[in-house]
Amino acid sequence: xxxxxxxxxxxxxxxxxxxxxxxxxxxxxxxxxxxxxxxxxxxxxxxxxxxxxxxxxxxxxxxxxxxxxxxxxxxxxxxxxxxxxxxxxxxxxxxxxxxxxxxxxxxxxxxxxxxxxxxxxxxxxxxxxxxxxxxxxxxxxxxxxxxxxxxxxxxxxxxxxxxxxxxxxxxxxxxxxxxxxxxxxxxxxxxxxxxxxxxxxxxxxxxxxxxxxxxxxxxxxxxxxxxxxxxxxxxxxxxxxxxxxxxxxxxxxxxxxxxxxxxxxxxxxxxxxxxxxxxxxxxxxxxxxxxxxxxxxxxxxxxxxxxxxxxxxxxxxxxxxxxxxxxxxxxxxxxxxxxxxxxxxxxxxxxxxxxxxxxxxxxxxxxxxxxxxxxxxxxxxxxxxxxxxxxxxxxxxxxxxxxxxxxxxxxxxxxxxxxxxxxxxxxxxxxxxxxxxxxxxxxxxxxxxxxxxxxxxxxxxxxxxxxxxxxxxxxxxxxxxxxxxxxxxxxxxxxxxxxxxxxxxxxxxxxxxxxxxxxxxxxxxxxxxxx
Amino acid sequence: xxxxxxxxxxxxxxxxxxxxxxxxxxxxxxxxxxxxxxxxxxxxxxxxxxxxxxxxxxxxxxxxxxxxxxxxxxxxxxxxxxxxxxxxxxxxxxxxxxxxxxxxxxxxxxxxxxxxxxxxxxxxxxxxxxxxxxxxxxxxxxxxxxxxxxxxxxxxxxxxxxxxxxxxxxxxxxxxxxxxxxxxxxxxxxxxxxxxxxxxxxxxxxxxxxxxxxxxxxxxxxxxxxxxxxxxxxxxxxxxxxxxxxxxxxxxxxxxxxxxxxxxxxxxxxxxxxxxxxxxxxxxxxxxxxxxxxxxxxxxxxxxxxxxxxxxxxxxxxxxxxxxxxxxxxxxxxxxxxxxxxxxxxxxxxx
Numbered sequence: 001x002x003x004x005x006x007x008x009x010x011x012x013x014x015x016x017x018x019x020x021x022x023x024x025x026x027x028x029x030x031x032x033x034x035x036x037x038x039x040x041x042x043x044x045x046x047x048x049x050x051x052x053x054x055x056x057x058x059x060x061x062x063x064x065x066x067x068x069x070x071x072x073x074x075x076x077x078x079x080x081x082x083x084x085x086x087x088x089x090x091x092x093x094x095x096x097x098x099x100x101x102x103x104x105x106x107x108x109x110x111x112x113x114x115x116x117x118x119x120x121x122x123x124x125x126x127x128x129x130x131x132x133x134x135x136x137x138x139x140x141x142x143x144x145x146x147x148x149x150x151x152x153x154x155x156x157x158x159x160x161x162x163x164x165x166x167x168x169x170x171x172x173x174x175x176x177x178x179x180x181x182x183x184x185x186x187x188x189x190x191x192x193x194x195x196x197x198x199x200x201x202x203x204x205x206x207x208x209x210x211x212x213x214x215x216x217x218x219x220x221x222x223x224x225x226x227x228x229x230x231x232x233x234x235x236x237x238x239x240x241x242x243x244x245x246x247x248x249x250x251x252x253x254x255x256x257x258x259x260x261x262x263x264x265x266x267x268x269x270x271x272x273x274x275x276x277x278x279x280x281x282x283x284x285x286x287x288x289x290x291x292x293x294x295x296x297x298x299x300x301x302x303x304x305x306x307x308x309x310x311x312x313x314x315x316x317x318x319x320x321x322x323x324x325x326x327x328x329x330x331x332x333x334x335x336x337x338x339x340x341x342x343x344x345x346x347x348x349x350x351x352x353x354x355x356x357x358x359x360x361x362x363x364x365x366x367x368x369x370x371x372x373x374x375x376x377x378x379x380x381x382x383x384x385x386x387x388x389x390x391x392x393x394x395x396x397x398x399x400x401x402x403x404x405x406x407x408x409x410x411x412x413x414x415x416x417x418x419x420x421x422x423x424x425x426x427x428x429x430x431x432x433x434x435x436x437x438x439x440x441x442x443x444x445x446x447x448x449x450x451x452x453x454x455x456x457x458x459x460x461x462x463x464x465x466x467x468x469x470x471x472x473x474x475x476x477x478x479x480x481x482x483x484x485x486x487x488x489x490x491x492x493x494x495x496x497x498x499x500x501x502x503x504x505x506x507x508x509x510x511x512x513x514x515x516x517x518x519x520x521x522x523x524x525x526x527x528x529x530x531x
Numbered sequence: 532x533x534x535x536x537x538x539x540x541x542x543x544x545x546x547x548x549x550x551x552x553x554x555x556x557x558x559x560x561x562x563x564x565x566x567x568x569x570x571x572x573x574x575x576x577x578x579x580x581x582x583x584x585x586x587x588x589x590x591x592x593x594x595x596x597x598x599x600x601x602x603x604x605x606x607x608x609x610x611x612x613x614x615x616x617x618x619x620x621x622x623x624x625x626x627x628x629x630x631x632x633x634x635x636x637x638x639x640x641x642x643x644x645x646x647x648x649x650x651x652x653x654x655x656x657x658x659x660x661x662x663x664x665x666x667x668x669x670x671x672x673x674x675x676x677x678x679x680x681x682x683x684x685x686x687x688x689x690x691x692x693x694x695x696x697x698x699x700x701x702x703x704x705x706x707x708x709x710x711x712x713x714x715x716x717x718x719x720x721x722x723x724x725x726x727x728x729x730x731x732x733x734x735x736x737x738x739x740x741x742x743x744x745x746x747x748x749x750x751x752x753x754x755x756x757x758x759x760x761x762x763x764x765x766x767x768x769x770x771x772x773x774x775x776x777x778x779x780x781x782x783x784x785x786x787x788x789x790x791x792x793x794x795x796x797x798x799x800x801x802x803x804x805x806x807x808x809x810x811x812x813x814x815x816x817x818x819x820x821x822x823x824x825x826x827x828x829x830x831x832x833x834x835x836x837x838x839x840x841x842x843x844x845x846x847x848x849x850x851x852x853x854x855x856x857x858x859x860x861x862x863x864x865x866x867x868x869x870x871x872x873x874x875x876x877x878x879x880x881x882x
Contacts (some may be wrong), residue, residue, distance in 0.1 A: 032718055038842060042632045125598075127591045199632045212722060214641065215631035216842065217834040218714075220721065221555055243829045245840075246697055247713050250705045256712050355567050404847055407589055408581050426592065447593045 025255040025509070031234040031529060034242035034251055035261040038216045044198035046117070047126040050525075051423075052239075054174045058220055058523040059237070061177030061204035064095055064154075064484055065168050067121060067427070069516045069525035073336070073344030076168045080109055080178055080205070081154070090161025095154040095228075102226035103180040104202070104209040111148035116181035118146045120193040128175045130450075131426050134434075135162060135170075163474050165338070169428035172522065179203060185327065206476075207232050216241050221526070234528035252277055252507050258531060259515060260507040266322050268505050276510050281324070285334040285520035286423040286502035287432075288326060288381065290370070292456040292495040293415050299368075302493065303360030304339045309346045310353035311388045318500060321380045323399045328493045329501035331487040332436040334520040338476070339429050339483030345491060350391060365394035369416040372398055373406045381499070382419050402471035411449040413457055421502075422452065427521035431473050437490055456495050463489065560864050565617070568853060572613050575849040585847040586629045620857070626850035630843055635854035638839065643728025643858055644741045646828075646835035652732075652755035655760025658813055664763065665770025669778060670797055680767055687764020696757055696830040711749040713832035720746050739779040752880035758824055762816040769812045773805035806877050814835060814870045822863050830858055 026032045037052040045057050061126050066079040082098035101109040119142040121131050136159025137145050145157045158167065170176070183203040184194030202210040207229065208221040221237040240257070242248050248260035249267040253274055263271070263279070271277050292299035292308070299305065314328045331341035357363055368389065372382040379400070388395040401409070410418045424431040439453035439460050440446075448454035466486055473479040490496070514528045575582075583599050584591075591599075604612055619626060625635035668680035679757045703709045711717060715731055720743045727734045732751065735744035777783060778801055825837040837857055843851035 026718070030718070038630075041630060049590070108732070118805060125595060127588045127595060129595075130592060213835070215628075215633060215638065216839065217641075218721070238721070240714060240718075240832065242832045244697075244832075247700065247830060247832065249800075250700060251712050254705060254708070254712060402845060404581065404845075405583060407584065411584075411589070449596075450590055450592060 026258055028531065029233065029235040031237045031259070031512075031526060031531070032257045033237070033239045033259045033261060034248040034257045035239050035259075036243060037219060037239055037241045038243075040213070040215065040219070042199040043202055043210060043213060044126075044195055045174050045179065045204075046121040046124045046193075047128070047195065047199070048174050049126075049128045049425075052219075054523045055239075055518075056202075056210060056213075056221070057174045057177055058206075058518070059208045059221065059526050060202045060206045060210060060224075061174075061179065062101060062109070062206050063176040063178060065176075066172050067522045069518075069522075069528050070514065072516070072519045072521060075165075075338075076172050079116065086164055090164075091158050093156045093158070093164070093167060095156070097152045097154060099206045100228045101182070102228060103205045104226060105183045106182050106226060107180050107182050109178060109180075110151040110203050111154040112151065113181045114154045115146055115148035116184070116193075117178045118176075119143075120184075120195075122146070124193065124195055128173070128425070131170050131173055131175050135159065135167060151389050161474070162472055163470075163476075163479055165476055165479070166428050166430055166471050170426045173426035174523075177204060180205075183432050197321055197525055208237060214458070226412040229527070233530045234526055237526045249507065252509070254417075255509070258509050258512050261504070261517075262331055263505055263507050265321070265505075268324055268507065271507050277507060278510050278512075279505055279507050280515060282504045282506065282517045283327070283335055283520060284423075284502040284504045284517065285337070286421055287329065287332070287334060287498055288378075288419075288421050288500040288502070289496055289498040290385065290417050290419045291452065291456045291497070292417055293413060294459070294495055295413060298362045298366050299416060299495065301360045301362060303337050303356045304362055304365070305495050305497070307353045307357035307360065307365075307392060308389060308394075310349045310356060311392050312346065312497060312499065313348040313384055313388050314344070314346065314499055316348060317381060317384050322377065322500065324505055325377070325503055326500035327503055328499065330491060330498050332432045332490055332496070332498055333429050333483060333487060334424065334432070334501050336520045337424070337429055337432075339428070339480040339487075341487035341491070342485050343488070343491075346497075348388065350388075353392055363388075365392050367395045367397065369397045369399050369415065371406050371415040371421045372400055373403045373410055374400050375403075378419055378421075385417075385419070410455055413444070413455060418455075424520065429479075430467075433470065433483060433486060435466045436494070437466045438487055438497060440464055452496070463510055539713050556868065557843075560868075561577060563864055564857060564860050567856055568617065568620075569613065571853055571856045572616065572849070573609070575847070575852060576609055576612070577645040578847065582629075582849060616853070625854040625857070626824030626869030628843070628848055628851040630846050631853060635850050638851060639836070639854055639858055642834055642836045642839045644726075644732075645731075645833060646821060646837065648732055649751060649755055649758065649827075649833060649835060652751060652818050654762055654813065654817045655757025656756055657766050657816060660759070661766030662770050662809065665767035666797065666802060668767065668771040669774030670793075671722060672775065677771075680771060684764045684768045687761050691760065692824065693826045693830065694756065695760075696754070696827055699753055700830065701759055702813060710753045713750075713830070715750055715833065716743065716747045717750070723794040733851050754827050754833055757827060758820055762820065765816055766809075766812060770805070770809060773808050774801060777801040777804050807874055810870055810873050810877070814866045818863055818866045821866075822859055 026128040028101045035052065039050040040053045041050060043053065043056055044046050045061050048057055062080050064079065064081040065076040068074060068077050080097055080101055081095040084093055084095045086093050097111045097114065103109060114279055118132065122129055122137050122142050123139050149155055179198065180203040184198060187194045187197035189196050201214060207224055207227045209224045210219060210220050212220045218241060219239045223232065223235050245262055245264040245267045248262060249270060252260045268279050277420060292305055294300045298325065318326055318328050328344055329335060330344045330346055333340040335342060357365060370382050370385060372378050382398050386398060389396050409415050435452045437453060439451055439458060441448065442454060442459040444456060453460060470479055471484040473482060506515060506517060508515055509531060512529065512531045514530060517524050548695050582603060583596055587595055587599050600606065604615060628635050628638050631638055664680050668677040671677055704712050724731065724734045724740050724743050727737055731747045732744060735747055747851065783796060783801055786800050822837060825841045828835045828838040840852055840855035
């Protein structure tokens with residue numbers, strides 16, 4: 001009896017192992033993606049502020065205005081709003097809602113839904129709400145400032161005549177997603193406007209709806225049967241959480257997935273000769289920088305900072321361990337943003353660095369602590385800085401911690417040098433200008449922890465004025481010039497050493513076309529993909 | 532009257548030890564879990580990481596920060612916070628995970644069955660191969676079988692699981708295509724089986740979805756074999772050592788002298804006497820796997836409790852960490868109790 005059971009078990013194992021189903025490719029109407037999606041905390045567009053969550057949201061929720069994935073450079077385009085007008089005083093924008101858009105629930109999209117969605121984003125007061133409240137919208141005034149006058153008209157009243165491009169760019173971000181008011185309110189609990197329900201359920205008018213989200217495991221999306229646009233070729237999208245680059249690569253080579261989104265440089269190189277697979281590079285908005293705390297006497301000396309900027313081996317790093325993943329970029333606006341400055345005045349020049357240091361009050365340099373989180377690429381950069389700055393005579397020590405530990409120290413203004421990354425929150429130049437080049441009150445009491453300039457104790461009353469002026473400049477050319485000038489000044493005088501801009505390298509099947517991760521301005525768009 | 536009283540008196544003492552032992556066990560379990568929770572809770576609170584930032588992210592305003600600080604109850608003294616947490620736990624509320632936005636109980640109900648399934652299969656493989664290998668190595672001491680068993684043990688102990696997992700994946704999935712890739716089930720079969728236990732193999736069998744069962748088996752076999760290999764390295768080594776001790780005992784020589792067959796001597800006598808020790812070894816190996824093998828889970832994209840707790844800890848998601856701690860703590864206590872019960876079953880002296 002026992003022997004026969006063991007024999008049967010062994011036979012079963014052998015038969016399954018040998019006859020395991022092996023699929024050479026995924027079905028033609030299905031897109032399978034391997035990605036790290038463990039950052040998704042919520043699917044509610046009023047709350048979602050993480051990369052993978054924004055990827056989902058872009059494919060589920062339409063916005064008043066949005067980017068065309070096949071022409072990102074064209075900027076925002078009409079989506080739920082077919083047109084808009086701005087009042088003479090520049091404070092009131094009137095949107096006309098297009099007809100024919102329908103939520104996955106079957107309810108038509110009206111101006112009332114837009115009013116509800118934008119109001120609830122302000123009222124919920126979650127982290128991304130600042131994207132809307134920066135226009136003077138608040139819990140106290142939303143009933144007057146965000147108003148649907150009829151089913152097709154939405155009126156937005158701002159506290160200042162902001163640049164129209166600034167306002168509309170902000171409305172393209174995740175928080176601008178329009179949800180179905182009826183469905184959200186049907187699922188309201190304790191006045192949460194459906195927040196708890198929308199964390200795990202979606203009801204938008206975009207091309208897809210989320211069928212199932214298993215945290216840290218997968219997101220499954222099917223077509224929204226009521227989507228007003230052309231029917232997407234990919235009828236089902238599955239995003240699997242695959243942490244390891246090597247695993248993603250194996251799956252891609254086997255044809256079990258269509259796209260691998262987190263390949264290491266080694267795995268990208270390994271895919272070079274693999275048939276049926278290609279790697280597509282795309283410039284993203286993330287910047288890698290170091291910054292110096294101006295509370296530290298030595299680091300507050302502009303000549304010391306200049307020396308450090310010249311003693312940084314930008315090209316050496318981007319050509320070696322960052323190869324393919326980062327490109328040298330030295331201004332606070334990522335390339336492809338309006339007014340992005342592409343000049344790179346600093347390159348590794350030890351003589352220039354030594355000369356600058358000699359002119360400073362600290363010709364022998366001194367101890368410098370670099371706060372860095374324990375991530376591979378950042379550690380590599382920190383070690384490079386330790387090496388090249390060390391050649392100036394600086395005694396560089398690396399303080400390694402988890403992301404949260406390092407960030408805590410940064411926000412408390414306790415660091416010497418912070419090595420970090422910054423990604424834009426919304427696709428307008430103010431997203432970065434408003435943190436790298438604004439600091440209205442440099443006192444500790446101000447507690448402006450959201451501003452990078454404040455975190456580095458960099459007092460800049462004049463630059464703050466200039467940055468604020470740029471958000472109300474309605475002539476786009478003039479606005480662009482203002483940002484160019486601002487970045488030149490920033491490059492010269494700031495304690496920020498901006499070094500690199502991220503390149504995303506996505507591996508995919510050779511037949512996959514139109515995969516756009518979102519450039520520097522937006523997120524991935526599954527509905528245009530074919531294969 | 533007297534007889535009845537005496538009768539009651541006799542029944543009393545025979546019932547009381549059982550009751551006392553049960554109550555003592557329950558008290559021990561409760562105190563152990565409470566202590567474990569207290570230590571984990573305090574470590575979480577004194578770690579130099581701001582739990583508020585873990586919730587709201589670094590871009591939040593000071594007002595949002597303050598509101599969340601109060602919402603999390605961080606303004607209260609540590610002991611009060613712990614008291615509130617324990618009281619919630621006693622009512623079955625483990626709180627909400629800040630990382631997944633879902634109830635910790637929901638999260639654990641999702642990730643633990645995945646680990647349970649993997650660990651159970653891994654242990655079965657470890658026992659099925661490790662025990663016979665250990666016995667054989669002891670019986671054929673110094674022979675090539677013994678050398679192979681030692682080599683297996685050595686490799687199992689010294690090879691990093693991360694590396695072995697990747698090589699296994701490359702060979703059996705990437706090159707040979709014998710098994711399916713990472714994850715619990717193929718994309719075609721996701722969501723087909725309505726969960727009963729949460730263990731996909733069991734659920735697929737119960738629902739009669741044999742195609743899904745085959746696919747799920749094809750996914751689990753490689754990580755389970757990997758974990759099983761690490762278990763068998765330990766189990767075979769210990770079995771060998773226990774058996775050697777028995778085989779040198781006088782009663783074995785006596786059994787041989789009496790003319791019993793080698794099979795009867797080994798399995799009927801020597802092996803019978805190492806069962807108690809083996810139960811402890813296997814229980815420990817099983818408990819270790821039930822904690823979740825983080826690296827195996829990461830390589831095979833296996834959504835188990837090991838990677839759940841680790842990722843939560845790094846994100847300072849303390850509700851999830853504490854919830855996971857309760858589960859792991861309960862497992863260890865449960866397996867200890869189970870081992871005790873098995874002792875009683877196999878060892879007449881313990882009865």
